[in-house]
Amino acid sequence: MTMTVYGTEIAFFDVETSAPERCALLEFGAILVCPRRLVDVSSYATLVRPDDLDAVFPASWTGRSNGITRDAIAGAPPFRDVADNVYAILHGRVWAGHNILEFDTPIIRKAFAEIGRAPPEPKGVIDTLPLLTRRFGVRAGDMKLASLANYFGLGKQKHRSLDDIRMNIEILKYCSTVLLLEPSSPAEVSDELVCDVAEMQLDAAMQKDASSSGYSGFLEPGDVSIECIKISVALLHQFGRPTTQILHKSTPLQLSCTGLEVRFGVNPKFLDNAGRPKLNIKVVIPENLRKVLEFCDDLAKKSSPEACGTSEWIPLIKMDANAKHQTVRLNIPTVVSGETATYATDICKKERNGAIRKLVFSKVDEEELDSLLRWNKVDAFFSLELYDYKQNAGIRLVAKRLVVHSR
Template sequence: MMSSQDRSEIAFFDVETTIPARTGQKHAILEFGSILVCPRTLVELDNYSTLVKPSDVSLISLSSVRCNGISGKDVASAPTFAQIADRVFDILDGRIWAGHNINRFDCPRIREAFQEINRPAPEPKGTIDSLTLLTQKFGRRAGDMKMASLATYFGLGDQSHRSLDDVRMNLEVLKYCATVLFLESSLPDVLTANSWVSPNAITRSRGNRKASPEVTGSNNGTPSSSSLVKDHQVTPPQNNSFVDNHPILSLMTPGLGDCELNLAEPGSEPAPDPFNMSPLSNLVEGGCIRPDDTIMETSSESLNLSTANSSNTFRDCIDFLKPDEISVPSITVVLAPGFNGLHKLQILHKNSVFHVCCNHMKVRFGISTKFVDYAGRPRLSFVLDASPDLCQILDACDNLAQKRSLDSGSSSDWRPVVARKAGFVNSPTIRLHIPTVWDGNNARLSTEIYQKESSSTQRVVFSRYDIAELDALLAPGTFMDVYFSLDPYDYQQNAGIRLVAKKLVVHS
């Protein structure tokens, strides 16, 4: 690669990894690929790619091979990550990083790999995550905005899921998107007349679904949720004119503080933040939280536990059915309209959306924080023993949803909702997720929690956020009545049904 003294290039990079076969298992890097690109001409200046042998080759499952085609035999003679760490560090450190979904996937994998060999990870001076930013600026013209969908949209061929090929395709996609947006901005009345999303499109917030003008710059108001992530507090180039008009650098995520890039006109009001997820709380309180929305979770504060008399505040309009009220032949799975014109799976009972209520369920494992969101904040969940009646219903939902997923063209690895571990086939379990909403500096649970005693039931009110307090309340062996939704998901080659807790009644 180029001299380590020259840090002006954009480092497009991609990693191919194993697909975890069980809960808690990490991804292992199987391939690293990168190209260095001149930010002014977009010409590829240099490249590097290599297969990587994981510390445990048995982690390469059939799902991994199906996804990227890299087998244990392919990496048998490849270097370990420790052997290529110097090269990777030299490529990435101090440069602008670019890639598709890198903030949520590739960047964490790089940091994990360096952590495993007890070495400091490289740090970027800027990031360009083409998934997030093209979705904002280009709209949902290419459907789900995955790299394969974008490549098909622009006629660039099939995605190979190999690192070097993918980063080159990523650069081409950015060029095409930037060109289309440039042309549309030149003749907006002509070129956007029949466009799905115009350059000045009105976008909808996931939280309140109210229209707000799309913006292209950051502001001096409340920092965005993405810019609050410590790992991405980076320094953008300082030439605002150059950045503003650059087809690629105009998409870069700026840093905070003294280095914040303010593209607003002098004296104008701060522009609304397109990444502000605080309105999501309205969606959660309305009982409409979706699997992808649960990523906005945090454990940044401690909290005190208090109780209040329960009332009829819970969503009476939601149809919760007990297992004996559910007829398996009446369960269907359909493709329903989702966000931004996309479709997602929806599970129905007698042609109506339904939620499940199960009484006297036993906690097998308490609160887990091993799952995290893109910012490294814990996503809370716990494990319950599942009765045979409930397993029969969930297995039926699983089978129907998986078939519908395959019929719709998904190639993601399906994860069963009921866990049956070897040696414990007669003790099936389910994982229940407790969504947490982060609103500014405050975190709160969206699940309603009650404590039931012999003579009364009281609402548990969390005034501050303390996972340890919640873990003590939901300790192993505790019995509770559980109200939950069934939310299908398909994300990063993993698909399944996520069970989301709406209400918990803990038996004292």
């Protein structure tokens, strides 16, 4: 296990889709980039098979110039099988890409909604289309990626995720260099200022979107208005299962709470559908969090589709063995990369001086994680997800980030 500074990479990403009338996700690609020099740290790409292949690719379809063929898509995994990877790459990072606010981000959110999962949330967003239009002007025409690439002589846009991302990064470097060398730019230019435009936007995005806790979109119990909590049920497909979400002011409810005492360590007893351990820890909750979770549990039990079937509703809050403390379980999901399983939850350590560093694990190790967490305190950031599985239904608390206090 090693430690690294948390959340330093920018996640440049791009999606490829089918025709506009269907707009089904066909490919996702992302490159994690060092924000100061725009140097690649790692990359990931996958084709995605839509649920209804014939609707996306009718018999008359003859292929696209980007090389994405029907046969390739037919052999690709469905989004459900790669969602963990996409979530782990995007969640809690600064997102970047060309026109991602209008196009790529809605596609990703739709894909997660269709499988009944909360989407990843960014720390901040850098959309290079409005950014470069504002800073570089319209000297490259409509400022589309293909137009910018032609302006700088970078060749034709390939409309494949990783190729387009790399082109986008090169364009950003070119635009930054041109701006810095123009008469209105500073006379002294250091090598670190090649990425000046991106860094200025990154700083603005983080100042605007990051919460005081360092994780945006998560509410402390005291900031939750009970009367603003509701259950949302949507039928995404005509014959699909309804998707249920717990909302707070029209946004999926996500909570944060500091200093939770871990009563018991990691429990690897249960397995998911892929045979991976369903890890969880039991924590003691304060009164203000109890009130919020109790209200959500009661509301979901009364009005969610999960509670209307034959499954037994499992209460979210439990009393510990000596009936002195109320506890809940925080689930720690895992994700498989190649043949190795790692934690999908960001696990960090809070030093005595207040500095927070991300812990990097080479693989899932229940004993190592148990030793880190047992009888310790954590700051927890978690989402609320409804489940109905093997005749049990209820609310599952999924840890997105755990900050472990130094003993």
